[in-house]
Amino acid sequence: MFEQMKQRTILCVDMKSFYASCSALALGLDPLDCYLAVVADTTRSGSVVLAATPKLKKEFGIKTGSRLFEIPNDPRIQIVNAQMGIYLDISTQLTRFFNRYVPFEAIHVYSVDESFLQADGTEKLWGDGIALAHKIRNDMLREFGLTCSIGIGPNMLMSKLCLDIEAKKHGVAEWGFTDIKEKLWPLPLREMWGIGSRLERRLNRFGIRTVGHLAAFDLKKLEKEFGVMGNQLYYHAWGIDLSDLGAPIMQGQVSFAKGQILLRDYEKEEEIKCVILEMCEEVARRARRAKKAGRTISLGLGYSQEQMGGGFYRSLSVDEPTNLTMDVYKACLRLLARHYRGEIVRQISITLSNVHDDSVQQLSLFEPNKPKQKDLSYVMDAIREKYGSNALLRAVSYTKAGTARHRSTLLGGHKA
Structure with a gap:
């Protein structure tokens, strides 16, 4: 090989x-x-x-x-x-x-x-x-x-x-290719670059627990279950990577995400929604900057230590790729309604994945204002790019629950 x-x-x-x-x-x-x-x-x-x-x-x-x-x-x-x-x-x-x-x-x-x-x-x-x-x-x-x-x-x-x-x-x-059998195959899946805990659990259900198990698994079954990523997982277990320097090593992992540990415990659902809206704005803006749109929105909540930790991470897919803030926010609200039960929240993460180019837009009779909303979003991005991220903020950012104003003073999420 x-x-x-x-x-x-x-x-x-x-x-x-x-x-x-x-x-x-x-x-x-x-x-x-x-x-x-x-x-x-x-x-x-x-x-x-x-x-x-x-x-x-x-x-x-x-x-x-x-x-x-x-x-x-x-x-x-x-x-x-x-x-x-x-x-x-x-x-x-x-x-x-x-x-x-x-x-x-x-x-x-x-x-x-x-x-x-x-x-x-x-x-x-x-x-x-x-x-x-x-x-x-x-x-x-x-x-x-x-x-x-x-x-x-x-x-x-x-x-x-x-x-x-x-x-x-x-x-x-x-390491060379001759080292794979001895050094790579005995490792548990979690030590393989690109395999997180959720993907590891999915692979475990097929009896795949080590990188060697993955290398020996039927390629067609992996592709049927995981699509293109299944093909990449199989060949990566053999140490094969054809990507050029600087290209994403796991093409299926290209996504736009934001996560933050909150400065205090958030107990009220309305306050949690405020932060989610701010984060949806940032995730959608990152996607627009790359001229991309995504079909899968994921929401994760991490609970406070007062709740003994824990949390959830769930996803849903929409019919058409989007990079509009309110589309992402509405999907997050649906996930919140399904899975949140009033716990105290200390950490939030939002991801837009299953990414496509933002060059084609499907027109809908039920949403005739979609093109205008999209154009307005790009105009707002341009203003923020020129005058700073806090030049235009949603009203929720001026409430006690908002975090965007404080985070705009940071560099890389921390004090400069």
Whole structure:
């Protein structure tokens, strides 16, 4: 199966405790020798820990997702607010740094702290992938004071899997197609990039519990149940990924989503609806910016710890692809009416998926104003793009329940 596969050298570079390391360096501290936590808001005891230095993780058990009140009262520990402006600036500097080793078009910035580099053709300059990875790590530590882990593979998928499963433990690791049977197939599905908990449960119903089970499953049955994604899942279990650098590795996962942890518990349904409407506006705007529309709307609610946690995540599909705020909102209200029973809410997520190009619009006798609504939405987007996201806000954003005004002052969801 692998004989005709294109052999590339892809490096997946992941910065170690990036936010915490940057904040430590800004304070003149050694990221590897200090105890520092970055939180969303130091004034709120329930604030989420966004990053922690390695020693804080190892010795105190504090990690990303912990809460501020869980951090021990120890004089060695420093707690700071997120400084997204600094993190984004350093991330940009790192991209320029990578450009020393590979052409700019061979760099794909996957997130603030993770990038893919295609190193084909650089062997005469830097050696093979392993030699290049070690040089990048050493030069980065010397010049930035930052550390990273690097996974190497023949494609984006394999380099990412190598990073997550092996390189994060050892610093640098390389996987080839000959490693799949021994290193990939024994893994539970949840460790496979692109398989979340919901998809894992669906696969479990077919008796598929490991990546090896997935590789051995009947391809036609997977395609019948999951469509194009079933085909991708099967070949990914064999380590095969034909996507170009920078393309979505799971094409079926292209979607527009927004999630937020609320600053307080929301007990009233009307207040919850206010936040949902604000979030629908943002999700629809992101879709319009990409000139896309979606047929499947998903709503997720996470309940407060006072409710002992829990929640739901449900979806429904509409007849025609949409990127109109009120269409998405109406679908969310239907899901809310079906599944919400008055619990106290602390987290909300909304997703628009099953995406199509927004180039064709079906005209309806029952909704003659749809074209005008669509044009108005794009005009409102243009105004916000020019004058800022808070230039036009819905009335709900000025109520006590609204969060959009506060979030418009943040960068990347956190203090700048």
